[in-house]
Amino acid sequence: MDKKVIIVGGGPAGLFSAYLLLKAGFAVDLFDHSSGLAKKFLIAGNGGLNLTHSEDVDTFSKRYGKDEVLFLRLLKEFSPQDLRNWLNDIGTETFVGSSGRVFPVEMSAGKVLIQWTELLKSYEGFNLYLKHRLVAINSDKVLTFEKEGTDPFTTQADFVILALGGASWRKTGSDGLWKDLLENQGVLVKDFLPMNCGFEVSWSDYFKEKIDRAPIKHVEIHFQGKSAKGDLMLTPYGIEGGLVYALSSLIRDHFLQEGSAQIEIDLLPALSKETIIERLKKKNKKTSLSNFLRKSLKLDQHTFTLVKEVVRNLDEPKVIAASLKRLQINVSGIRPIDEAISTSGGVCFTQLTDSFEFKEIQGLYAVGEMLDYEAPTGGYLLQGCFSSAFVACQDIEKKQNLS
Ligand SMILES: Cc1cc2nc3c(=O)[nH]c(=O)nc-3n(C[C@H](O)[C@H](O)[C@H](O)COP(=O)(O)OP(=O)(O)OC[C@H]3O[C@@H](n4cnc5c(N)ncnc54)[C@H](O)[C@@H]3O)c2cc1C
Structure with missing residues (x-):
């Protein structure tokens, strides 16, 4: 254990890097400015902790849009199946859900994290420094940390991995403030934008009060020639949910460019327009439209309220x-x-080698969500963290073996 690696950031990307390097015989100093490890990972667990996806790597890599080719290479180095095997090795059994998504059997991010940190702590060379904030970094990889109540101090190592995360959910520690530190060193860092995000809609006051939060299930949304099927959530401020997130980068970019964006929702994707018209023709005058739609088309009350909010004159079968x-x-x-x-x-790929080492600062690496990539929900975000960490750690091992 003659080499030390410093890792800054104790989310999934940093923790997995720590494991790989300890296993390879390095000593690891892990710093994080939070009071606990992997707070965002724990939050992710509230929604079921979707660790990765079971689809083949060719399909998987397409989820990364402009970075498909890069991710195909990464996924071949460390695939979703490799991730499942590793989790299994550390005691976290996984299963494939009906949608192809992969979850831990115990469905608890807390338990996965405990297993993980216990494993790290079992290595003699592992040192954890919580509540330590990285406040500066120079071209010789000298890192300056601040801890409340103590003087700032500097430290250095031959290899440093930055795994500082993105810029959402600040309370988890992922504040994106590291952007300035790297830009001060001339590194190109692309501005952060929300991804897998909700959108605002100017609903009427009546609708806001009536709906509060309501799911609209099994619908299909269309935007600029792309579509996605699933559930969306109506909220007093607009729309949320997996279905919206799936097209969120397209909607976001269009809105930022044009100042507007119009989404189309197919509320009954299983029925053709003609079938709906035929059924509507059977409505008699005594039955209210909401009752008729509920009985003949299985349209729930929230969905009807949504249609009424958007279309005021619902009389003609064709219009309905x-x-x-x-x-x-x-x-x-x-x-x-x-x-x-x-x-x-985040950090632009042009600034990095294929192994995520900074071209201008040898021995310094960036992994995980702090890299400039985007992917939908479905396990693609975490897989990106694990695969990028794996590739960086392989490179460090290789360099160490050569020296
Ligand atoms: C509500 C929610 C649900 C999610 N669900 C899923 C899901 O089901 N599946 C999926 O694949 N992904 C999901 N994600 C995304 C996933 O959690 C992230 O992509 C992942 O945590 C990123 O890992 P990371 O290690 O790169 O960064 P992070 O987890 O963000 O960790 C970065 C770490 O760096 C530390 N740090 C930052 N700046 C400094 C500094 N200056 N000094 C010291 N430490 C610093 C932070 O405290 C933090 O601990 C979800 C995210 C959220 C918010």
């Missing part, structure tokens, strides 16, 4: 059918970055 098949919702804003599940932006 068109509204149910293509309800047009105008986005009036993007929800704040702090609420987003992830962020796009």
Whole structure:
């Protein structure tokens, strides 16, 4: 154990790096400015902790959009199956859900984290420094840390991994303030934007009060030629949920460019417009429209309230059918970055080698969500953290073996 690696950031990317390097015989000093490790990972666990996805790597890599080729390489180095094998080795059994998503059997991020940290602590060379904030870094990889109540101090190592996360959910420690530290060293860091985020819609006061928070299930949204199926959530401020997140980067970019964005929702994707019109023709005058739609088309009350909010004159069968098949919702804003599940932006890949080492600062690496990539929810975010950490650690091992 003659070499030390400093890792800054104790989220999944930093913790996995620590494990790989300890196993390879390095001593590891892990710093994080939070009072606890992997706070965002724990929050992710509240929604079921979707660790990765079971689809083949060719399909998987397409989820990273512009970075598909780069991620195909990464996923071949450390695949979703490799991740599952590793989790299994450390005592976290996983299963594939009906959607192909992979979850821990025990469904508890807390338990996974305990297993993980116990493992790290079992290595003699592991030192953990919580409540230590990285406040400066120079071109010789001299790192300056601040801890409340003590003087700032500097430290250094041949290899340093930065795993500082994105810029949402500040309370988890991922504040994105590291951007300035790297820019001071001439590193190109793309501005952060919300990703997997909700959108604002100017609902009427009546609608806000009536709806509060209501799910709209099994619908399909369309935007600029792309579509996604699933559930969305109506809120007093707009729309949220996995379905919206799936198209969120497209909607966000369009809104930022044009100042507006119109989403279309197919509320009855299983029925054609013609079938709906035929059924609507059978409505008699005594039955109210809401009752008829509920009985003949299984449209729930929230969905009917949504249609009424958007289309005021629901009398003609053709108009009703068109509204149910293509309800047009105008986005009036993007929800704040702090609420987003992830962020796009971060360290540009042009600044890094294929192994995520900074081209201009040898021995310094960046991994995980602090890199400028974006992906939808579905386990793609965490897999990106694990795969990028794996590749960086392999490179460090290789360099150490050569020296
Ligand atoms: C509500 C929610 C649900 C999610 N669900 C899923 C999911 O189901 N599946 C999925 O794949 N992904 C999910 N994600 C995303 C996933 O949690 C993140 O992509 C992942 O945590 C990123 O890991 P990371 O290690 O790169 O960064 P982070 O987890 O953000 O960790 C970065 C660490 O760096 C520390 N740090 C930052 N700046 C400094 C500094 N200057 N000095 C010292 N320490 C610093 C922070 O305190 C933090 O501990 C979810 C996210 C949220 C918010």
